[in-house]
Amino acid sequence: MTNQNTAAILLRRIEYGDYDLIVTLFTEAEGKTSAIAKSAKKSVKRFPGVLEPFSLIHVVLTRGKGKGMPVLKEASLEAPYFKIREDILKTSYASYWAELIYLWMADGQPQKNLYHLMIHVLNELDRGEIPVEILSILFQMRFLSIAGFRPNFDHCHTCKTDLDRIECASVVADPAKGGIICPRCGGAIGNALRLSKGTLKQLMWIDSNDLGLASRIRFTPTAIAEGLAFLESFVPFHIGKSPKSLKVLRDIRRAMARGAALKAQSGRSQGNSK
Ligand SMILES: [Zn+2]
Incomplete structure (x- = not known):
C-alpha cells in the first residue's frame, strides 16, 4: 500500500x-x-x-x-471559493471550465500549464476584480492552445489573405476549418459566427501574454459577446463533445438577461407613473 x-x-x-x-x-x-x-x-x-x-x-x-x-x-x-459558490453565474462558468478539462484530458497524463491556468482563473473569479466573461475568454483561448487546437487568425483559411489585408471590418469563423474566412470566400455562409478584426486582435493578445497581464485586458462589450459566442462553439467542436454545463450556463445567462430587462422595464414604468 x-x-x-x-x-x-x-x-x-x-x-x-x-x-x-x-x-x-x-x-x-x-x-x-x-x-x-x-x-x-x-x-x-x-x-x-x-x-x-x-x-x-x-x-x-x-x-x-x-x-x-x-x-x-x-x-x-x-x-x-466562497465568492464563487454564492454566485450562480460564477458557479456555472467554473463548472463549465472543469467539465471541459474533464472531457478533454486523458487519464494519467500531466498537464501542468492547464492545472495552473485553472487555478489562476478560479482564484481571479473568487477575487472578483475581473469580469467572469473575460476570465472565460482567457481560459478557453489558452485551453485551445494547450490542447493543440489554437485557432488560426492570421489569414483567411481559403484564399490565405493576411488578416491585416482583408478589406472588411469583420470575418467569419469556421470551427471545422480551425480558423477564419474572409467575406469574399465565405460570403454565402449564413447564420455564421462573425468576428470583428478588433475582437480577433484581443483574442490573440489574451492568448500570448503573461497570465496576470492577459487577465487585465479590457474588452469592449461587442468583443465579449463575439468572443464568447465563438469560443463556446469552437471549443466543444474541437474536443468533440458537448458539455452539459454549457447548456446550464446558457440557460442561466438567458434568465439573468430576461430578469435584467424586466427590471429595467419596471424601473421605466415606475418613473413614468411619477
Ligand atoms: Zn478568403
Whole structure:
C-alpha cells in the first residue's frame, strides 16, 4: 500500500452504489485520476462540503498493489471559493471550465500549464476584480492552445489573405476549418459566427501574454459577446463533445438577461407613473 499526499482540483463526482462516490481529480503531477471515496454519501461528516465540483482540495490517496482504483482516505479544502459558490453565474462558468478539462484530458497524463491556468482563473473569479466573461475568454483561448487546437487568425483559411489585408471590418469563423474566412470566400455562409478584426486582435493578445497581464485586458462589450459566442462553439467542436454545463450556463445567462430587462422595464414604468 502506498499513500499519496497532493493538492487536486475536483473535476467531477458521481455516485457509486448506495454509499460511495467516485471522484475525478486533476493533480499537477499526474493529471486526471479517479478515486473512490468510500461511504462518502452516508457519512457527510467525513468530507463536509469538500467534494464539490472545481474545489481545490488536499487529498490523501491510498493505492493497493493491484490495478484497482485508489481510495480517497482524506480530503480537506485548500481554497473554499466562497465568492464563487454564492454566485450562480460564477458557479456555472467554473463548472463549465472543469467539465471541459474533464472531457478533454486523458487519464494519467500531466498537464501542468492547464492545472495552473485553472487555478489562476478560479482564484481571479473568487477575487472578483475581473469580469467572469473575460476570465472565460482567457481560459478557453489558452485551453485551445494547450490542447493543440489554437485557432488560426492570421489569414483567411481559403484564399490565405493576411488578416491585416482583408478589406472588411469583420470575418467569419469556421470551427471545422480551425480558423477564419474572409467575406469574399465565405460570403454565402449564413447564420455564421462573425468576428470583428478588433475582437480577433484581443483574442490573440489574451492568448500570448503573461497570465496576470492577459487577465487585465479590457474588452469592449461587442468583443465579449463575439468572443464568447465563438469560443463556446469552437471549443466543444474541437474536443468533440458537448458539455452539459454549457447548456446550464446558457440557460442561466438567458434568465439573468430576461430578469435584467424586466427590471429595467419596471424601473421605466415606475418613473413614468411619477
Ligand atoms: Zn478568403
